[in-house]
Amino acid sequence: MINSVFKYAYPHAKIRALKGRLLSQEHLRALLHTESFEEVLHVLQMTSYADSLGDSSAADMSIPLLTRIIYRSLFGDYEKTIRSVARDIQPLFIFLYQKYELVNLKTILRGIISHADPQDIAALLLPTEQYTLFSKQSLLEYHEVHHVIEHLQGSFFQYPLNRALRRFEEEQEFFPLEMALDLHYYHSLWDTTLKLPEQERQESQRILGMWLDILNIVWIIRFKEHYHFSPEEILNYTIQHGYAFRLRERRQLAHARGSQEVREYLKTTFYAKAMEGESEVLNTLHVALYRYLVDQLHKCFYGNPFHIRVLLGYLLIKEFEISDILTIAEAKKYGFSLEQSQHYVIRMGRDSYV
Known part of the structure; x- marks a missing residue:
């Protein structure tokens, strides 16, 4: 415990300060309720992204330019984290x-x-x-x-x-x-x-393993519905590591006959809670799974703060936040409604899964 305190006290303080700059649920709702791309930029000017945006005007802004601007914020956070952590991690x-x-x-x-x-x-x-x-x-x-x-x-x-x-x-x-x-x-x-050292290995593999599980699910559906691959081909194109899914689970998904059968199978797995209330009207299975992952990432901040989970949790949440900003910005630029847009925003999921 003492070693963890010494190892993580400084990076933990850094991350806690950065976490306070994440968008609140109120900011996300404000972004979703905007009527235009210009209004999205106006709301962002009232958040921690204001420094990155500077004096950029809506007339000069495009989605690619906005993407580069807000990703600089994430890359700056990565660089601060890397400079603050111990050499072994x-x-x-x-x-x-x-x-x-x-x-x-x-x-x-x-x-x-x-x-x-x-x-x-x-x-x-x-x-x-x-x-x-x-x-x-x-x-x-x-x-x-x-x-x-x-x-x-x-x-x-x-x-x-x-x-x-x-x-x-x-x-x-x-x-x-x-x-x-x-x-x-x-x-x-x-x-x-x-x-990594044993403790960090276990903690990072849980977090990153869930991320890889979800990537595999998303890819498997893509291989089925877009490329019409056989189960054997699908297995060749999956990541061989994960948290809850091993070869048996990946094989089960590969042999599912469509996205509906994938959904039904997921309800019997570790990710069953992610499927509760998941909409089948829109193609949002990946959003439901990522919302569940974000909820698990928020739990990294509970209890003992001196561990690698806090650092990984923050950085991945920030990545999802940027994805949400760009999703909303594109939706508003191309005239999608609030009802259409909100189904694709990851950080607007349920408050918790219990």
């Missing part, structure tokens, strides 16, 4: 930050495949500046996927891209590259938890 937070390097690389590859203008691709890239795994500017100079892959030899992304290149060349589809990159990242993330 630092690699996990660096690797979580580097998920956005993965996002940027996929954006670049997708843009090259669709023959987008490099300036248009650059406008979509997130402003990662620390712990980078490649030069965004260098990759934007290429017009062919195989040139990007050649440039990335020797990097973290070398193995998955080399493995997927042949299939990409045969099909000229982004999917094999995307899945190779995603699976390599999430399997490597799990491997990073294995190098």
Whole structure:
């Protein structure tokens, strides 16, 4: 206990201060009840995002620009966390930050495949500046996927891209590259938890394991309904780690005959409470699951505060908050109603699951 106090006292104080800057439920409701994109920006100017927005005017603002601006807030929080934690747990937070390097690389590859203008691709890239795994500017100079892959030899992304290149060349589809990159990242993330001290390993695997379980569920439904993959193919494209789901559960989901059967199966699992009251009218299963995860993340702040759960819980909640802001901003920009929008906002779920 004493060791935990010494280890987490400083980062805990940092995170508690940052947590106080998260959007309140009142702010989220105010955002949802706006009538336009301009009103969304006005509400954000009354929150902790005001500093990031600065003097930006609605006339100059676009969704990609807003995305880059508010993600700077998250990246700043990651950098503060990484600087404050002990060296033995630092690699996990660096690797979580580097998920956005993965996002940027996929954006670049997708843009090259669709023959987008490099300036248009650059406008979509997130402003990662620390712990980078490649030069965004260098990759934007290429017009062919195989040139990007050649440039990335020797990097973290070398193995998955080399493995997927042949299939990409045969099909000229982004999917094999995307899945190779995603699976390599999430399997490597799990491997990073294995190098943590025992207590931190168990706590981080519970939190990150739930996140990976939900990613697998979302992917399995996508593979079924969009790609019409066989159960065997689906299993090949799932993450092999998680908290409540092992191979048996993933196989059960892979053999389900549709999203309704997936829902029925989930009601018999650890995630049954997430399914209570879940709407089947809209395709919001992933929202119900992420709302449940956010509720579990809030519980990280109960009881003894001197543990890794507080840090992971805050950073993941902040990520969901940014996702919600962008969901609302896009909904208002394209004229979706309050009723349509609120079904997709993750932090507006039930107060608790008991």
